[in-house]
Amino acid sequence: MSRIRTVEAIIHGRVQGVGYRFWTKGEAERLGLSGHVRNRPDGTVAATFSGEAHAVAAMLAACRQGPPGARVTEITEAEGPVPVAGFQILHD
Numbered sequence: 001m002s003r004i005r006t007v008e009a010i011i012h013g014r015v016q017g018v019g020y021r022f023w024t025k026g027e028a029e030r031l032g033l034s035g036h037v038r039n040r041p042d043g044t045v046a047a048t049f050s051g052e053a054h055a056v057a058a059m060l061a062a063c064r065q066g067p068p069g070a071r072v073t074e075i076t077e078a079e080g081p082v083p084v085a086g087f088q089i090l091h092d
Helices: 020-030 053-063
Strands: 004-014 034-039 045-052 071-079 087-089
Touching (some): 004 053, 045 053
Parallel strands (some): 034 087
Antiparallel strands (some): 034 045
């Protein structure tokens, strides 16, 4: 039996202006996750990932590296509600 997990993550560092949201969408879809990602006014990126627990763990590990040009300094995580199906980039 699979375990579904939903995590809300805030990614800190040089994560805006480097394609982080588009990279995140591609990685999340590749892992079969649903959720969303958006830039925040404070320069961080907020993301919600929902799916198989092992896929969420893999996504969080990938987020620590990010796309070329990104420099992640910290990720804060909290268990979250189940989002809608599919993965979206949200705009402010």
